[in-house]
Amino acid sequence: MTKTKxxxxxxxxxxxxxxRLPHTERTLAEHRSLDVSLFQWSSWIPTVTSTLVFIRRDQxxxxxDKKTGLGKGKVNGPGGKVESGESWTDCARREVREELNIxxxxxxxxxxxxxxxxDYPDILCHVFFADHYQGTPIETREARPFWSPLSEIPYANxxxxxxxxxxxxxxxxxxxxxxxxxxxxxxxxxxxxHPLKEPPxxx
Numbered sequence: 001m002t003k004t005k006x007x008x009x010x011x012x013x014x015x016x017x018x019x020r021l022p023h024t025e026r027t028l029a030e031h032r033s034l035d036v037s038l039f040q041w042s043s044w045i046p047t048v049t050s051t052l053v054f055i056r057r058d059q060x061x062x063x064x065d066k067k068t069g070l071g072k073g074k075v076n077g078p079g080g081k082v083e084s085g086e087s088w089t090d091c092a093r094r095e096v097r098e099e100l101n102i103x104x105x106x107x108x109x110x111x112x113x114x115x116x117x118x119d120y121p122d123i124l125c126h127v128f129f130a131d132h133y134q135g136t137p138i139e140t141r142e143a144r145p146f147w148s149p150l151s152e153i154p155y156a157n158x159x160x161x162x163x164x165x166x167x168x169x170x171x172x173x174x175x176x177x178x179x180x181x182x183x184x185x186x187x188x189x190x191x192x193x194h195p196l197k198e199p200p201x202x203x
Contacts, residue, residue: 034116051079057147100138109127113161153167175194
């Protein structure tokens with residue numbers, strides 16, 4: 001998923017202003033022909049680092065309707081960009097606090113998502129799950145929270161990649177999701193069990 005402290009949610013305009021294209025050296029034709037399963041990830045450096053958090057309660061998961069910024073109008077979990085000097089878990093906790101006005105308990109690493117983009121900078125996102133929280137989720141300027149039964153998650157209203165990795169992650173699999181997007185169109189994807197049993201970062 002920075003030299004200055006950014007907003008936790010970005011519009012397309014603010015992303016374009018903050019990241020003036022050395023975010024990729026790929027031409028559009030090269031990007032369209034990419035196979036993420038064959039891409040040289042070992043030399044990949046993401047421009048944006050971010051987190052996603054999914055809070056579970058019995059057979060439900062806490063989701064949000066995004067009201068502002070990147071992903072406005074879509075359903076997702078709370079999350080956002082890692083700020084300068086911030087750990088992954090600190091970012092996850094802060095984003096939940098800012099978007100839902102609650103404090104999460106212990107966080108479980110659910111895996112990582114890597115996104116090759118055309119009209120946005122490339123993104124590395126770490127996913128977390130929580131089973132405990134304090135407070136009552138409330139609507140904020142950024143998000144409207146709602147509980148969804150696990151059997152009724154509205155994938156049609158989410159980013160298209162979510163349907164390929166989230167069901168497996170909710171079942172307890174630590175996933176590695178590789179995706180290539182042109183705008184909101186998914187061009188190539190590969191979802192597999194993460195080769196690491198522990199997160200590749202400190203908390």
